[in-house]
Amino acid sequence: MCGIAGIYAYHYAANAVDRAEVRRIRDYMAARGPDGLGEWYSQDERVGFGHRRLTIIDLSERGAQPMMSADGKLVVTFNGEIYNYRQLRASLEAKGHRFRTQTDTEVLLHLYSQKGEAMVQDLRGMFAFGLWDAEKHALLLVRDPYGIKPLYYADDGWTVRFASQVKALLAGAKVSRDPEPAGWVGFCLFGSVPEPFTTYQDVLALPAGSTLWVDRVGTHEAKQYFSIADTYCRAEVTTSAIGNKADQQDRAREALLDSVRDHLVADVPVGAFLSSGIDSGALVGLMRDAGQQQIQTVTVAFEEFRGSSEDEAPIAAEVASRYGTRHTTRVVTEQEFQIDLPKILEAMDQPTIDGLNTWFVSKAARELGLKVAISGLGGDELFGGYPSFREVPLCVRALAIPGRIPALGDLTRWLLTRDFSPSLNPKAAGLLKYGGSYAGAYFLRRGLFMPWEVEALIGADTRLGLRRLNPIRYIEGLLEPKPSSSFCRIAVLESSLYMRNQLLRDTDWASMAHSLEVRLPLVDSRLLNQFASITARNGSQSKRLLAHSPRVPLSPKVIERPKTGFTTPIQSWLQRDNRIQEWRQVPSLAAYKCAWARRWAFEVSAPRRERNGEI
């Protein structure tokens, strides 16, 4: 896990690469890679790569990056982990490739020389890299199937720059800071910035599961090589071939154990985040089954939750005891939150309404000396753990017919957002407008603000942003091709929108700020390929398969416990913190029943309003 940076001055009129800029971009990401740094420049100074290294595999200097192939024709700067690199290496060695290091990075170089861009189909892992092909005189950018690792690029028409963080690109001081209205609107609507947008017009995220070529004419269109929707569609065809319950449990255990085993590949200890839920608990059990003897687990607890159902600590401690881990419960206080708040906002790469939980649990893990931790993130998307799997289909069934009556949705929305109904939940006004389709109902379920509320938050260019993002069409686009079952449709949306843009992004910035690599065995394309037909058949009952996959299954107390999520007492802290009180000036946010996330989003979008000169 590292920070990568690169500049390619592809246009004939562009200035040569500015080495100082490469270093500024690279060194902004020092926390992502505190163990080493490197840079490389092509002879003609048209290409420059930078790298910050967090040593996890092959801790020696030989693993330093950017790494060049033996013949000097390929150079790579790589962030992430290739979990199946040993198998790939053995296969390449059998074909005559000779290796100089024990790293997964070198496997990328050999695999590319063997298969070219098609190499991406062979990779299991979380990764983002830039690869310079000197013979083609072209740059290849690649991002993993789910988009666990970030990769942002900015093409100004002469020069393309890329990095692991948006703020790093800006730190180079040559990328425009012109705001992207669609990014800001997306943040207000969803609580996170939907890719490929960022809050800056010139900076784009390379979409998950995509490759992008840059040659002398500039960037080509990104090519998608993996689609979650497509995987579910294919899985729906094969649900009849998955056998009985016992067969399914066997297949589930095998697939999950395979994923966990691969995710433990490291030359440093691998710990685990542990909550009171099924996902993290089952993964710890599977880590034990995979042969890991020493497991450090960590749970975050809050004084405010002590004795309540939201307190994760007691059950997490029970799970730790069941699997014999070295367990630590780290208590976070309001005072610590207040001290950390400026650092949190600084580390937040793009505006988001979440990530605080990951911030503190990552901090705790790093304090324990861990460089790598396993997380159960992704379980709710894969196994149907969210209420949306139940509520969205219900909503669509109820509103499909009224939703088709022309103009009725707009009319009711208009009526219900008049001044005489200020206390009405804004989503209620959008029920008829959106509730009759999967995309619309999902938007209502996950939406933070409704489109008609956004202008008050970010002001100028809201209409432009709404036009460009077109939120319902954006969601519909994620459902192409469209699975036939409601479970698979929601699984696609939760994985491709909420998890990708919110959970994965938050996990990245909040963990990397503490130089901690978080690994996600439940967010894995190979696992999805193996598992999608099982979940497509079982729907939300699939989670029991996970709970019973460890040789020593989770206790009934954990399995039967109602879902609580991983929460923090931020609402009460937010209301008491004098530095974040601007939301009180907005009547709808100051209302007693307003969700804390809406208030937090308002505070986080302050830079946009400042830019507009509104505060």
Next chain:
Amino acid sequence: MARSELRILALVTEAFGGRGGIAQYNRDFLSALARCDRIGGVIVLPRFGSGSVNALPTGVQQLRPVESRNAYSLAAVWTAITHRPIDFVFCGHLRMAPLAAVICRVLNVPLWLQIHGVDVWHDLSALQHRALESATMVTSVSRHTRRRLLHWVGIDQARVKVLPNTVESQFQPGPKPGYLLERHAAGGKKVLMTVSRLSSLERYKGHDRVIRTLPRVLKQRPDTIYLIVGDGDDRPRLESLAVECGVTKNVLFTGSVPPEELPDYFRLADVFLMPSVAEGFGIVFLEAMATGIRVIGGSQDGSRDALCDGALGTLVDPENGEELASAIITALDDPTRTGDRTIRFKSNLFSEHLNALSQFFSEHSRRSLRERRTSQRGKVTVSVPNAFRSFANDQQCR
């Protein structure tokens, strides 16, 4: 049997026989396009310009200009029909893009659209939005223009490329020409110069900012004159401003000058400056730098490209009079003239890049035509033009 060469219809405001920066750009573009691999011919329909042109580049056929808007639209459609087969349409101005998009739709051929600058400073009409969205590729004269376009239109950034101006070979370094020194009594004086139309619609170019700064410059360098080359309806305002600022003796208006004298005018100057706030690119910067004189431009528009972010000339905040005055004095104090600084903008590089862009265009055309066919499923069955299909296949095989 499939044709192997592409025929292009170019709809432009003016090109051969026209005047101004856009006409020059179109001439350079169309001449280079006709020389690109596998391009069989370019039929140019201009709206303005001289009807009779002595010599056209090989492969270019220019029709008579049609000034009336409606007549031009009819002429464009008629030309598209009567000059078939047409393999793609090049549109040289955003104002014509809706017309070009309709013709492309009818002929089922891809659209290549060129934007220049001032055409995208403000939000576009709905028809222009649609035309842009239908374009397979858009070329922009500068990064700034591209950025402004992308602010308004949500099209894939990969489809918007930059192809800057190039500079003609008659702009070369040389001594100050005696006849101009005499004509403007400029002997022994330092000469600042701006070249442009003096149009009240183009006040962004910054002549007024230079005039307002002049008193500060004259305090330290009293032997300086400011030569304003060009003419137009904004001249009276600038003359009044010179009076108001008390610099009438130091501001000289040359009026329009013959094109053949322009290189000499650049050689007459010590510093060329145009502190513009809305320049698309500014070909005059290239012409000035090709003659080796010092150049000052604005830092907030397409001038950045011409000056290569300050590598070839000095960029100033055009609204900051003090910064502008300081840059002028620094430039005047350095009498050394450089050689031609526009090597990277020479026509050979322009042509090579245009050739690469035409290959990129062909690859993407095939995809967009396929998408269009898919979207038209159940309506009309159309086929990809044979020449284009053959061209795209060949490109893929390379």
